[in-house]
Amino acid sequence: MNSNNDILQVQNLCVDAIDRHGKTMPIVCNISFSIAPGQITSLIGESGSGKTTVSLATMGYSRPNCKISKGKVILQDEDLLNLDSSQIQQKRGSDIAYIAQSAAAAFNRALTIGAQVTEVAVLRGLMTRQQADLRAVSLYNQLGLPNPETIGRLYPHQVSGGQLQRLMAAMAMMCHPKLLIMDEPTTALDVTTQIEVLQAFKRLIREQKVAAIYVSHDLAVVVQMADDILVLKDGRMVELQSTQNILDNPCQEYTRMLMDAVPQLQLPHISHQPLTAAAAAAADKLTPDPVEKCRLENTVRKEANSDVLLTLSNVTAAYGSNTSTVLKDISLKVNLGETIGIIGESGSGKTTLGRVISGLMVPSNGQIEFQGRVLNNTCKQRSREDLRQIQFVFQMAETALNPRHRIRQILGRPLEFYLGMTGRAAEERIVELLDLVELSAEFIDRFPRELSGGQLQRINFARALAAEPKLIICDEITSALDTLVSKAIIELLINLKNRLGIAYVFISHDLSTVAKLADSLAVMRHGEIVEFNKTGNVLTPPHHEYTELLLDSIPKLRTGWLEEVSGLVYNPV
């Protein structure tokens, strides 16, 4: 941290939110840091910690109903906060560039990529069209994009998500910015794609000597990218240190918690213990309900015979008129009380598999057997009892819970619908369910918008539990959550699994999360299961080639991993 040639200096930055009645509330307070050329400082924290607010403030921007109330943002000896809006407008795009989380949403689908990448430079008159095109091609080269000469002529939908994210970087670097701000640029990408993008970004930042801010909630990724890490919590600085120092000895308790929450893959040991009679007896004390007790005993008895709960045989599914097959000949078996993890990248068909099992999507071929009977393909044709036995938990709790229903109705409906419970009995059961997902009974009269993301996901899960199912399909239920929150949800699932003996199909793109929970793993790619085995076996070498790739792609919580993976060595400035 050398203050003489720092490109960006942020001093005592404060941002206030203004509510409808004109009252101000600080959302970010007293933030100070500086960045030298070619260096990356990372802002890390949970959602609501103010990391995006800080990164936007370094562009002299605050969102509607927010105001930068104090502090300095000095970009090359000039305080951005003293400039008027037209001057600052000139800085943005040329001196300061921004890479948004989702390139897919940021690109205009009606224009070619090249036109959009060069737009600002040409519009500002900084370059002629020819110069801009040349610069774009050289940037494409540096970012390792395929066919750099011609890729600019394609439209955004013709390239992959990872490529689009790198094209967005090219757009940002077009006018030789001094400061580059990246807001969760790889969160929407698969692990294997993420590596390429991270490498390309890092190389570019070193070569072009820009100061970069990297905003993320994923500590493992941040460790690969950042030279310095600034930990934020509730709008305040918790800690600012070099990456190595943070890893070796974090000063603050909160930083340590963040590091502990990063899911680490344990090879090849797995923590799951089968439900034994002793465990069932222990569970007895926890759940005195006789119905539940009976079910537990049944579960134990059946698991001893390893009864098959669900069998998929040769299931094929396609969208449209069989033109794009998303599932090819899938066969899968789920035993009573067993947890199957389904792993794959986006487009691998893992979500479709979950939807086929639940009856939301109709397979074009093959059959689904549940408890020895063949299930109807659509949920309309299935009996209410079949529907009750298989519950589906959606990825985004915010959208899966009706915003106009109180928690009482959200949890009460399956009770009434499947079990005919109303009135006092239902009320008591709802409180029990809330207790089961570790929420207090006072939530019962709240609306979903009054709950946090983690609490919503618990309600979402409790709704599935309310039906007292034999099988719960969880579709990426932790992927939209912060690391700490998602860790808590996983712990809850493990706890409930041992208590209730429900079988799970746990769909995720995150191998390290699933490995904690699943008894067996199914690795999917392009609509096929490439490997299906006990979790321990999948994780013990020798791996299947693709599994190996997935395993190697998970960022490790140590510096230098990104360079090792690629064999890329950079020379420190």
Place this chain on the structure above:
Amino acid sequence: MRNIQSKSSPFRDLLQNLTPTAIICLSILIILIVLAIAAPWVSPYQPTEILTDESYHLMSDSMLLGGDYLGRDIASRLIYGLQITLGVTFVVTVLAFFTGCLLGFLAAVLGGIFDTLLSRVIDALIALPAIMIALIVIASLGSSLPVLIVTLALIDSTRVFRIARALAMNIVASDYVEAARVRGEGLKWIIWHEILPNALGPLAAEFGIRFTYTILFMSALGFLGLGMQPPHADLGLLIRENMQGLLFGSYAPLYPALAISLITITINIFIDWYLQQLDSALPSEF
């Protein structure tokens, strides 16, 4: 950042954010509605009672707004006209919303052939000018109150259908409706408990706007002589009856015209305010 409150009433929140303009509009509307409901007690005379031989009697203590072309009390006729216009419009709009929303929601939930057929039929109805449909139906069936109400409701419901369908399409695609479907819920539950509560805000605003359109449309029909038949009169017919008065310097046709503008403008301003509240009530991301 989420606001965690133990209990909040959306209605109370709404009242707290009333602006002066909204308060004025709301009071005017309430006064007019009360006047219309209390017409038999408020109006000084019977609306059909001929009080004098003189046409376009001037304003006096006994006739507050003067007399019309037959010597009837304008104030009384205005109050009863208000009652008829507001009453018929309310019934028409409620009917239109009931059928329009029901069909629109059904089209969105069922989709497929049902949606396609219904949408094309309604597109065809929308393509015909509303006044033409009304002219043809009323001319062939004769002008009576039931015919008037059903015709207006039918025309309005095609417009409501479009909006209800578009609203419901968005909601049907949401995860919570999918969750209800996978739970095995029937049509009735999905429409009543999943779609309707979430469409209610925009629909309420649309109700207000449709209400004003219906008033204008009905007044136009009244003015053309296709609406209410004398001696009963809605606001549109009141203008037509007394149009001649303008030649004699009487304000008689201006009062009903003023009443129509007052209702439509205040409703519109009030709806604007209400829509603003809806927007700001949306959850904001920090």
